[in-house]
Amino acid sequence: MALIVQKYGGSSVANGELIKSVARRVAEAKDEGNQVVVVVSAMGDTTDELIKLAHQVTEQPKERELDVLLSTGETISSTLLAMALESLGYKAVSLTGAQAGIQTDSSHSQARILRVDPKRIINELEKGNIVIVAGFQGVTPDMDITTLGRGGSDTTAVALAASLSAEICQIYTDVEGVYTADPHLVPEASKLEEIGYEEMLELASYGAKVIHPRAVELGKLYNMPILVASSFSNSMGTVICKEASMELRNKVRGVAHDTNVAKVTVIGVPDRPGIAMAIFEPLTKANISVDTIVQNASIENITDLTFTVARNDLIKAMSLVEPAAQSVGAKRCVTNAKLAKVSIVGTGMQNMPGYAALMFRTLYEKGINIQLITTSEIRITCIISEDRVKDAVQALHKSFELEDVA
Amino acid sequence: MALIVQKYGGSSVANGELIKSVARRVAEAKDEGNQVVVVVSAMGDTTDELIKLAHQVTEQPKERELDVLLSTGETISSTLLAMALESLGYKAVSLTGAQAGIQTDSSHSQARILRVDPKRIINELEKGNIVIVAGFQGVTPDMDITTLGRGGSDTTAVALAASLSAEICQIYTDVEGVYTADPHLVPEASKLEEIGYEEMLELASYGAKVIHPRAVELGKLYNMPILVASSFSNSMGTVICKEASMELRNKVRGVAHDTNVAKVTVIGVPDRPGIAMAIFEPLTKANISVDTIVQNASIENITDLTFTVARNDLIKAMSLVEPAAQSVGAKRCVTNAKLAKVSIVGTGMQNMPGYAALMFRTLYEKGINIQLITTSEIRITCIISEDRVKDAVQALHKSFELEDVA
Numbered sequence: 072m073a074l075i076v077q078k079y080g081g082s083s084v085a086n087g088e089l090i091k092s093v094a095r096r097v098a099e100a101k102d103e104g105n106q107v108v109v110v111v112s113a114m115g116d117t118t119d120e121l122i123k124l125a126h127q128v129t130e131q132p133k134e135r136e137l138d139v140l141l142s143t144g145e146t147i148s149s150t151l152l153a154m155a156l157e158s159l160g161y162k163a164v165s166l167t168g169a170q171a172g173i174q175t176d177s178s179h180s181q182a183r184i185l186r187v188d189p190k191r192i193i194n195e196l197e198k199g200n201i202v203i204v205a206g207f208q209g210v211t212p213d214m215d216i217t218t219l220g221r222g223g224s225d226t227t228a229v230a231l232a233a234s235l236s237a238e239i240c241q242i243y244t245d246v247e248g249v250y251t252a253d254p255h256l257v258p259e260a261s262k263l264e265e266i267g268y269e270e271m272l273e274l275a276s277y278g279a280k281v282i283h284p285r286a287v288e289l290g291k292l293y294n295m296p297i298l299v300a301s302s303f304s305n306s307m308g309t310v311i312c313k314e315a316s317m318e319l320r321n322k323v324r325g326v327a328h329d330t331n332v333a334k335v336t337v338i339g340v341p342d343r344p345g346i347a348m349a350i351f352e353p354l355t356k357a358n359i360s361v362d363t364i365v366q367n368a369s370i371e372n373i374t375d376l377t378f379t380v381a382r383n384d385l386i387k388a389m390s391l392v393e394p395a396a397q398s399v400g401a402k403r404c405v406t407n408a409k410l411a412k413v414s415i416v417g418t419g420m421q422n423m424p425g426y427a428a429l430m431f432r433t434l435y436e437k438g439i440n441i442q443l444i445t446t447s448e449i450r451i452t453c454i455i456s457e458d459r460v461k462d463a464v465q466a467l468h469k470s471f472e473l474e475d476v477a
Numbered sequence: 478m479a480l481i482v483q484k485y486g487g488s489s490v491a492n493g494e495l496i497k498s499v500a501r502r503v504a505e506a507k508d509e510g511n512q513v514v515v516v517v518s519a520m521g522d523t524t525d526e527l528i529k530l531a532h533q534v535t536e537q538p539k540e541r542e543l544d545v546l547l548s549t550g551e552t553i554s555s556t557l558l559a560m561a562l563e564s565l566g567y568k569a570v571s572l573t574g575a576q577a578g579i580q581t582d583s584s585h586s587q588a589r590i591l592r593v594d595p596k597r598i599i600n601e602l603e604k605g606n607i608v609i610v611a612g613f614q615g616v617t618p619d620m621d622i623t624t625l626g627r628g629g630s631d632t633t634a635v636a637l638a639a640s641l642s643a644e645i646c647q648i649y650t651d652v653e654g655v656y657t658a659d660p661h662l663v664p665e666a667s668k669l670e671e672i673g674y675e676e677m678l679e680l681a682s683y684g685a686k687v688i689h690p691r692a693v694e695l696g697k698l699y700n701m702p703i704l705v706a707s708s709f710s711n712s713m714g715t716v717i718c719k720e721a722s723m724e725l726r727n728k729v730r731g732v733a734h735d736t737n738v739a740k741v742t743v744i745g746v747p748d749r750p751g752i753a754m755a756i757f758e759p760l761t762k763a764n765i766s767v768d769t770i771v772q773n774a775s776i777e778n779i780t781d782l783t784f785t786v787a788r789n790d791l792i793k794a795m796s797l798v799e800p801a802a803q804s805v806g807a808k809r810c811v812t813n814a815k816l817a818k819v820s821i822v823g824t825g826m827q828n829m830p831g832y833a834a835l836m837f838r839t840l841y842e843k844g845i846n847i848q849l850i851t852t853s854e855i856r857i858t859c860i861i862s863e864d865r866v867k868d869a870v871q872a873l874h875k876s877f878e879l880e881d882v883a
Contacts, residue, residue: 087533094534121553127493128500128557129564136563139571140556143549147527150546151534157542158535165542170620191620214576214597 078228083302085115094155113144134179145205168208175209181220187234222283233293243302248309251473324417339402342369484634489708491521500561519550540585551611574614581615587626593640628689639699649708654715657879745808748775759797
């Protein structure tokens with residue numbers, strides 16, 4: 072008898088009908104002879120509505136209280152799914168994060184899982200129950216409720232799968248799996264049957280919004296296979312696992328893009344120690360992630376410093392960068408909020424030359440200007456104008472022959 | 478430094494503005510130098526909405542799951558009140574029933590409090606926190622969430638007050654206190670400064686919807702004074718305590734009424750053992766409370782059996798009573814759903830004659846027919862036609878000179 076962990080996202084449990092339909096899927100897995108643990112997110116927009124409620128009483132909700140408030144969203148959907156299963160004639164029991172043994176540190180709103188004590192879950196499974204766990208939440212050693220921050224429910228699912236030595240962790244969401252490119256941009260994009268953890272991490276961080284990178288990292292750490300598939304269809308999804316099959320290794324696996332990019336250039340910066348620190352430290356303190364950073368070669372000890380931030384961080388970032396730039400004697404700052412990243416990803420790239428050259432040539436032939444370049448061992452990213460993203464992704468998908476790789 | 482427990486009902490925390498206003502009242506109690514523990518109900522209609530949600534996935538929600546679902550309502554309002562207090566500059570912390578140490582049996586949807594372990598509350602009070610406890614909920618020894626059923630939050634408040642040896646338990650609601658009669662019916666009704674536990678129990682059970690009898694019973698058991706007052710005004714409320722002042726003891730204290738009354742008469746019942754059991758056992762099993770029961774004197778071993786149920790239980794009750802009546806050979810059943818109770822209540826009655834006579838005379842002089850009579854040591858109740866309730870209550874209020882007793 073296999074133990075599987077399933078996770079259903081907020082759009083999959085957004086109303087009563089959808090919850091009943093999820094219950095039927097869960098029941099199928101049980102009928103196939105599995106022990107089943109299910110992790111659920113909050114229904115649809117519940118989390119946003121709870122945040123709105125908090126803002127009705129205070130502008131700055133205290134994080135400890137906000138965590139307790141938000142945790143009710145997942146608790147609600149977990150009980151509803153358990154009820155729906157019971158009404159189908161299956162034994163089911165819902166557990167809060169605390170009851171499920173999800174023990175975290177006390178960093179409210181972005182808690183990290185310290186350990187999972189699955190005693191209660193195992194006990195309920197042995198009684199023949201399907202166990203429904205409220206995702207996104209945990210409990211501190213002092214029994215205070217925490218939430219796990221972004222990607223929380225995915226992380227709950229993979230952590231539970233690892234601690235229960237599950238056969239697989241199945242993440243059901245509103246996409247069909249991982250594609251060679253966004254099917255909205257590239258109609259001939261193909262769904263991948265398998266993808267490696269590393270590749271998925273690069274894709275996930277670079278715009279393929281299928282599963283949170285944090286959950287993939289955890290899967291990689293415990294070598295837990297993760298299926299990503301649609302809760303709205305029965306088509307095969309994509310399995311994220313140790314490494315893609317041998318034959319697929321020497322290939323680009325996908326083209327990712329991300330339009331949430333803004334560029335800041337600080338012009339005329341004196342080229343001396345401490346400048347980068349002066350510019351970036353205020354951003355770090357304000358919790359603004361800086362992505363690509365490029366510093367031009369210095370001419371007469373004056374240089375330009377360019378970096379990118381998420382577009383919705385730009386205004387806040389500039390309010391910090393401009394005074395910092397002035398204080399170090401820079402000439403001025405310019406910004407461009409209409410940029411995007413396109414990336415090619417694949418473990419094959421680390422051993423094979425020529426990928427970067429083909430990428431640059433493809434963009435050149437389409438007349439697309441590359442503003443910045445950044446790479447990892449298994450990824451090459453070009454920052455280009457937002458209005459050329461579709462052209463770029465389509466051309467790259469074709470150049471790297473991704474139509475039939477799945 | 479006194480420790481006080483305050484409880485705010487659902488209508489007092491129905492939206493963000495009201496929660497902020499409750500926060501200011503709580504802050505005042507803290508400013509007066511008290512340690513303050515606050516128990517909150519779910520906001521406005523939240524509980525009904527959660528029940529509706531459950532019915533979207535199943536007709537018969539499992540009680541264990543329904544309890545977890547409903548408990549989120551009080552958890553939400555507890556966090557919002559804590560946030561509102563923090564934004565006023567007060568240290569506050571919300572606790573779930575489980576965190577607050579409310580330990581119950583495992584009768585889901587109507588759990589009884591077994592004990593309160595106030596360790597965590599005391600700890601938070603000592604840190605200078607105002608402690609906000611989610612009402613209506615507890616936790617079993619197996620760490621399963623329960624709800625306390627009707628009057629749950631009142632009961633939470635009195636139980637906490639008792640276990641913390643609070644100076645007083647203050648129940649804030651949408652009424653000003655306990656009146657000699659319903660001010661909607663009797664404009665000259667006066668608010669009582671004090672009322673005894675026993676008297677309040679009779680009033681609460683007989684229609685004065687101010688505080689749940691269960692909480693009054695608990696208050697009586699631990700001799701905990703309970704203030705009932707409005708959260709929307711600053712007027713003095715009514716204190717429920719051991720006994721009303723000496724001078725007030727030989728008096729009728731109030732006139733209660735309840736229009737949620739239906740009468741069932743089983744006609745032509747053979748007068749032999751086992752009949753009452755046959756009729757009432759199915760009702761008990763269906764959890765239908767039977768109130769007044771009257772059996773006529775038997776004529777030729779045939780009698781009539783009359784009893785009352787809550788009006789909204791009538792249809793269900795009849796579906797059980799009719800077959801039972803047939804099976805014992807009764808002639809037929811008749812019902813009357815348009816009835817009401819009027820009661821006079823006062824500890825003085827147990828030592829003084831003449832109250833019943835005055836009550837019956839008053840109703841007679843108004844031409845009001847008495848259908849059934851039921852009494853306790855400190856209460857006399859007459860069941861009359863619903864359309865005469867206002868006349869009856871006004872006349873009784875006058876006859877017993879209740880205009881200025883407060």
